[in-house]
Amino acid sequence: MKNEINIGLLGFGVVGSGVAQILDNHQEDLQHKLGVPVSIKKVLVKNLYKERDCDLPAEVFTTDLNEILGDSSIDLIVEVIGGTTEAREAIEKSLNAGKGVVTANKDVMAEYGLDLLQLADENKCDLFFEASVGGGIPLIRTLEDGLASDRISALTGIVNGTTNFILTKMKHDNMSYEDALAEATELGFAEADPSADVDGIDAARKMVILASLAFSTEVRLDDVFVRGLREIQDGDLELAAQFGYTLKLAGSAKKNCDGIEVAVEPVLVPDSHPLASVNNEFNAVYVYGEAVGETMFYGPGAGSLPTATSVTADIVAACRNLLMGVNGRRIHSPQHERHVKTDDRKFARYFHRIRVKDEVGVLTKLTAIYSRYGASLATVIQDSDNGIEADLIFITHQISRQQHLDIMNELNETPEVINVLSHYRVEGESR
């Protein structure tokens, strides 16, 4: 049995330095848990000559990945470089060198996860990725182990802290989208180029990871319907509140006999739903399992130490497996073939806000369009009216996404419609 575990850390940014800090601060606790010391032996960095606020001696830093992979005393690689190309290559090389890998990289896991897990299996190595979704919340572990015996049918999550922060500020502090984004950037919650966050790409990657685990099937980024925050109109949040809803950028994954559907889009969540009160940069994932019913997992979605906590939890699990000689013994092949629902099998309620000319008979004409497409309406309200233009709000009963799209198209071609101001999917009630 090994009497120590040595780690090769790839990357020493926000998360990497957090991992080093936790391993250092909690050494005694970890040693109690594992029975042996765990230390960082080498750290891969881009630049050796940079001042770093840490207790690691200068000689552990290197710019050469091969120096780390060639070190037979290193058992485990922790990849926190970020990005796709370099990180993916480093993970592949590590696995091929027979070293287990812990990664926080959602981009790589969303796009190449299946292949990498297979490579890990072939090399009898562990590949853990708890920190790739939901920062400090142990979600991957919960889906793999905690709900191992259940059949998950739906999963709804606020998995992007930046957009949740923006929407919280817009709702609670009446900020504009631009001001809220500016504050998020200032506080370090949004990056200089916020596209991946506000356009829903970051959340979509995380949903790919969660959905493929929850449903034990391949899920591709292309399978995810993605719509970001930029189309939200002034007044939408207030209108939503008026009807008892909170607007959230949420990921949603569902499965039934028709297949799976995965989407990231702004949705109206009933105020009574636990997700509605997840505020600021926090994340939460709501899971519906056949046997367990409703569960929710809430916590910090990002940040140095929370994310590093998840990385270190993976390190503990990987070390345990290494010490027991059972690393790389998980079965990672998906159980089910990939079946993705077509738009005519994706059902939901929809909220439509339509600006129309204030003329006699408009309402009748519009409701007739809904009827023609077989959509019945739960709510019809005329919101404002200046004598020339009026806003109509329709909330449908369950319709398919195809019906919703067809109705949108026809509305846009109707002369009395000035434009469809906004449209959102409406999440179901929680109990």
Place this chain on the structure above:
Amino acid sequence: MKNEINIGLLGFGVVGSGVAQILDNHQEDLQHKLGVPVSIKKVLVKNLYKERDCDLPAEVFTTDLNEILGDSSIDLIVEVIGGTTEAREAIEKSLNAGKGVVTANKDVMAEYGLDLLQLADENKCDLFFEASVGGGIPLIRTLEDGLASDRISALTGIVNGTTNFILTKMKHDNMSYEDALAEATELGFAEADPSADVDGIDAARKMVILASLAFSTEVRLDDVFVRGLREIQDGDLELAAQFGYTLKLAGSAKKNCDGIEVAVEPVLVPDSHPLASVNNEFNAVYVYGEAVGETMFYGPGAGSLPTATSVTADIVAACRNLLMGVNGRRIHSPQHERHVKTDDRKFARYFHRIRVKDEVGVLTKLTAIYSRYGASLATVIQDSDNGIEADLIFITHQISRQQHLDIMNELNETPEVINVLSHYRVEGESR
């Protein structure tokens, strides 16, 4: 390597039949996860001659524990008998027979957990108990693995569904305590004798289990300050709401350099806190870790299938260990010695509702008592007044439980005080 796993199920009540149902329904999924079939080979029951709605053949049922323990093809025992004496004995015998154990038994784990875990270690067997706390919520796993690398400093939980259901009905439907309890009993959330629930004993047992894991130290049932629901006065919930609080029966465990403190009592939770909106029979545990910050885990706290989900997740974990030949390899001895805080080191804010004679100078006299004990007041309000009697509400800043008790004593001896109607600890704000 084994090519099948056989289970001996002890007890076939609500949870036991749920476990059988999940193992049957999800056999294909489990076989994909584990690579081998998992079946129930024997079931211990009290009475063989009872109609049972299940697919298990009659010959698996037995009234003789030794028949199960003597069957060398049985690898794993699942204890869902409940109660203390018989269940504890069965667990001990199983471990001594070299069989791993999965239990849902909070009573046994709270009182004898430490000894049983040691016995499991000695026999190189697994002893898993996820279902003992929080029904379907994977809490034990989260504390042991998900937050393995963090140092947990506080944990607050709604861990008793019955009392949470009662308080929800009292708050949202303006029911009396008696009516709410009657409805809980009718719906099967409360037992015929509800004492263990409403007096906080059930929650205290669960807090012992959670606190000992979170802090890696021995926690005894005697260490828990317990106060149930029965002392709640008419008007307390409305008063709490007026000040922005929701009354919850919550367990709280904290640790600092003075030691640990564990309590179960009705507390005032700020409405903005995630726990305030945990309603009906749901459970939730809010965990504060040094590195991760705030996380919360929410779900069904009881029920046949949710609890059985947790039991089956433990079965999967135990099977995995058995198949890899690494069962019984966890280190269970507590890392830290038991240090319990004294009352003068337990700090909190307190809410006092005091009925006084409506005389000149009463308020001055009472506030002088608080000053004398070094307690400063955050809120002082006279709530109602009929010219003869008045209710005074005081909310203190942080004081020790000792200060609180001393003040209570002195108030009760003050001639102008008719009685102290109610007093509650006030939970801190969440962000």
